[in-house]
Amino acid sequence: MQKRGLLFYFNIYRKILAQDLKSKMSYRADFIISTIGMIFTNISGFISFWIIFKNFPSIKGWGYYEMLFLYGFSLIALTPVQCFFDNNWNLRNHVYSGDFIKYCFRPINIFFYYMSEVFDIKGLGQFVFGSLVLGYAWNNINLGISITIIIKLIISLITASLFMIAIMNLAASTCFWLLNSGYIMVMVFRFKDYAKYPATIFNSGFKFIFTFIIPIAFIAYYPSLVFLRPDDIPVLTWLSPLIGILFFYISYLVWMKGAKSYSGTGS
Amino acid sequence: MEKIISLKNVSKEFKVLNRREGLRGSFMDLFSRDYKIINAVNNISMEIEQGEIVGYLGPNGAGKSTTIKMMTGVLEPTSGDIIIDGRIPYKDRNKYAQNIGVVFGQRTQLWWALPAIESFKILKDMYQVKDKDYKDMMDLFSSTVDLDKLLHKPVRQMSLGQRTLSDILAAFLHNPKIVFLDEPTIGLDVAMKSKIRELIKTLNKEKNTTIILTTHDMGDVDALCRRIVIIDKGTILYDNDIEKIKSIFGNYRTLKVRLGKTSEELNEEAIKKEVEDMELKLKEVYPKAQTLHVSDVDEWINILVNEDEVEMIDVLNFIQRQRKIYDVRLEEISTESVIRKIYEGGLE
Amino acid sequence: MNTRKYLTLTRAGMIEALQFKGAIFSIIIGNLVYLIMIYFLWKAIFASVDTTTVNGMTFEDTMIYLVLASALFYFMEMYLVWEMGRDIQSGKIILDIIKPMKYPIFKFFQLSGNFIMFFFITFLPTFIVVYIVTYGAIHLDYNILFFLVSVLLGLLINYFIDFFIGTICLYTESIWGINIMKEVIVLLLSGATIPIVFFPEPLKTVVYYLPFQAIYNSPLRLLIDYSMPFSERIEILGIQLFWLIIMILVSGSFWKISLKRITINGG
Structure with missing residues (x-):
């Protein structure tokens, strides 16, 4: 028997994804309605943002385009969690109904198997929307384009998304221990709406909390400093890729521990 | 004969909250730490040989599911030893899973939106089944059931019977040494029941697969099992040949x-x-x-x-x-x- | 009318809500964190302008408005669309339809236990804290009576909007898409995330002609704006009542028409 390495998992994911997309295409109405729903969410988010700036020209020295940059950046950073880890939302129901047990009998990593089951295609709409916003802001701030800055952008986007994935993993895994923990996910998911504001609006105590305890400041604020405040980049920004990986790994361990302690309700 | 499954003095305890009645009781439960211990399985032992079909019976809440969950590695026993196919199930679940198959009646393990054949192909990769073995297995399947009708339909559009049938096939696909069937005929009509029994019998005979069957349907037992194990209130009441038990009476x-x-x-x-x-x-x-x-x-x-x-x-x-x-x-x-x-x- | 059978449902709902310790604590904590975030955000926003009032609202007014809106949201949000959607897909809805009371009424009373629990768990504590912290800003006299009546009307309007959207699930499987659209529209246009007075002109007028502002904005205005003349108060309640009747008629007849679909097609 071969060892199941990265390539093995990549292949499996590719096959499941291809099949899943094929079957999704056959439910076109559902696909269209979900996409419209996603567009609605983004537009409404944008309108709220716009209304605030209609009344207030800047927030703590952050101008309109800089805020727009944060906004677009956070939307892109939130795409992976939407596309690849959306099955976290169903975890509670699977655990509650006892259906989660079916994931326990396969000879592959259970976290991978569980997440591979759902690919949420509507996240791509968010990606497009976020890219447009980011591009518009980028252009107006005159950041310019070079290979170094693109590499920086990609690394910081990946880092930022790791944080959100980790937050959602942790929130979802609470259902292994708590009944009806859906509220926790709804609550945590709501936090992400505040990721698009600069962390400087908080006082030092809460800045600490949103950096180290509920690290939403890493989703847009810290990575954006590389581009918007290049003369004054804090150490945390440089460390954020490492912290992101570590945080993701911790969330994975907690999730796996939950899955292991799962015993299945009902008989 | 080789003993493939061996349970020695296995027990499992659960901790549950003592719930109180009524609106006031529910309020008090919010702050309660009042737990009680339930012995779901109490000191059971059994040994099963390769190729046997064993009916695992008992009334609801007897401890059947708990035993099956321990044997499949989902639950860790509180005490006692379980050794199946030379492994301890709950340790190293991934490797152990390679050699077992599991079917829960009414709970499909296939991809809901995919046609069964696509699920099979994914499972083939997942279990790293060789092309030739896969083909042989599919040939065996098609000699017992009408595969063409089954394979190209998305699981969600299947009837319960077709779904169960596909689930059973999927469980045998990687030629596991042991298959656990949990109420495979529940909710099915008479014709489907006999079809499924026939399939299980054939697969057991062809592949010498050990099968643990839990059921409330004595028709399943009559058709498939020579040996039955009966559990109630967490302890084994009977473990022997089915004909012998009739003679007890x-x-x-x-x-x-x-x-x-x-x-x-x-x-x-x-x-x-x-x-x-x-x-x-x-x-x-x-x-x-x-x-x-x-x-x-x-x-x-x-x-x-x-x-x-x-x-x-x-x-x-x-x-x-x-x-x-x-x-x-x-x-x-x-x-x-x-x-x-x-x-x-x-x-x- | 035999009220007993309805009150039994209410009581059962309250007991059910109490089964989930984790949920209750997480709602309280989640609400708290959310409030902290909006506090800092709006503080920063107001700090960026020279005037103390924007669109006639001070920082304090805005905070009271948003905090109470969030608290109202928690106790009015009933996840009815999800529940109906799931019941429709699983076919469980048939069991509720054949119950000896009208389905919309049955569902309302089933959820009413939740309303009551969450009124005491989220709204009341939040209100008391806000009242004490901003001592003097909220005037408590007969406006509290208007407020309570208005909350009840808002709750009912919200329920029937949800019920209408839930009925759509009979026609499509895309519960997620339908629900997110509703949620986004209601949250934005009801003034739950940003007070409606901040909305720029044409949008503001449009919003005032829609039913959504009658959910959160109406009761909050009745509570906060203590200098409001009596006639205007009556007018607000009148508009709410108008929308409630419209929503009852619309959702009621939509449900009746759709129900025929179930009984004819067998779901």
Whole structure:
């Protein structure tokens, strides 16, 4: 028997994804309605943002385009969690109904198997929307384009998304221990709406909390400093890729521990 | 024969919150730390050989599911040892999973939106089944069930029967040494039930797969199992050959006779009198037949006869000499009633 | 009308809500964190302008408005669309339809236990804290009566909007898409995330002609704006009542028409 390495998992994911997309295409109405729903969410988010700036020209020295940059950046950073880890939302129901047990009998990593089951295609709409916003802001701030800055952008986007994935993993895994923990996910998911504001609006105590305890400041604020405040980049920004990986790994361990302690309700 | 499954003094305890009643009780539960311990499985042991089909029976809440979950590695026993195929199931679940298959009736493990064949292909990769083995297995499948009709339909559009069928095939696909079937025929019609039993039998014979079957349907047991294990309140009540258990209850059969044609002739009072009369007379003639018992059901008179004590034909002859018999039937004691007798404490 | 059978449902709902300790604590904590975030955000926003009032609202007014809006949201949000969607897909809805009371009424009373629990768990504590912290800013006299009546009307309007959207699930499988659209529209246009007075002109007028502002904005205005003349208060309640009747008629008849679909097509 071969060892199941990265390539093995990549292949499996590719096959499941291809099949899943094929079957999704056959439910076109559902696909269209979900996409419209996603567009609605983004537009409404944008309108709220716009209304605030209609009344207030800047927030703590952050101008309109800089805020727009944060906004677009956070939307892109939130795409992976939407596309690849959306099955976290169903975890509670699977655990509650006892259906989660079916994931326990396969000879592959259970976290991978569980997440591979759902690919949420509507996240791509968010990606497009976020890219447009980011591009518009980028252009107006005159950041310019070079290979170094693109590499920086990609690394910081990946880092930022790791944080959100980790937050959602942790929130979802609470259902292994708590009944009806859906509220926790709804609550945590709501936090992400505040990721698009600069962390400087908080006082030092809460800045600490949103950096180290509920690290939403890493989703847009810290990575954006590389581009918007290049003369004054804090150490945390440089460390954020490492912290992101570590945080993701911790969330994975907690999730796996939950899955292991799962015993299945009902008989 | 090689012992593939061995359970030694296995127990499992659960901690549950003591819930209180009513609105006030629910309020108090919010702050309660009042837990009680439940022994779901209590010191059970058993050994199973490669290729056996074992019926694992018990009333609801007896501890069946808990045992199965421990055997599949989902639950860790509180105490005792489980060794299956040389491994400890809950340790290193991934490797262990390679050699087992699991089916839960009514809970599909296939990809809901995909046609079964695509699920099979993914499973083939997941279990790293070789092309040739996969092909052989598919050939075997198609020789027992009508695969073409099954494979190209998305699982969500299948009937419950088709889904169960696909799930069973999927569980055998990687040729596991052991397959756990949890109520595979639940909710199915008679034709589908027999189809599924046939399939399980064939796969067991062809691949020498060990099968643990839990069910409430004695039809499954009659069709598939030679050996049954009965559990209740967490302990094993019986573990042996199914024929042997029937003999524990003696060599019983029921003779049913009808002594009239019309409803008037068969009125309740007349029958009641007849029943008393007949039991007295029979016991007088056959003094050895002390467990002989006469009763009435609807318009029939039932005589429960232990054939170790008296021959059935003698009883029939005796009655015929006394009365005119219009109709007669003979019934074996069924697996159903044997199991019921055990649940009700018949073994104590 | 035999009220007993309805009150039994209410009581059962309250007991059910209490089964989930984790959920209750997480709602309280989640609400708290959310409030902290909006506090800092709006503080920063107001700090960026020279004037103390924007669109006639001070920082304090805005905070009271948003905090109470969030608290109202928690106790009015009933996840009815999800529940109906799931019941429709699983076919469980049939069991509720054949119950000896009208389905919309049955569902309302089933959820009413939740309303009551969450009123006491989220709204009341939040209100008391806000009242004490901003002592003097909220005037408590007969406006509290208007407020309570208005909350009840808002709750009912919200329920029937949800019920209408839930009924759509009879026609499509895309519960997620339908629900997110509703949620986004209601949250934005009801003034739950940004007070409606901040909305720029044409949008503001449009919003005032829609039913959504009658859910959160109406009761909050009645509570906060203590200088409001009596006639205007009556007018607000009148508009709410108007929308409630419209929503009852619309959802009621939509449900009736759709129900025929179930009974004819067998779901």
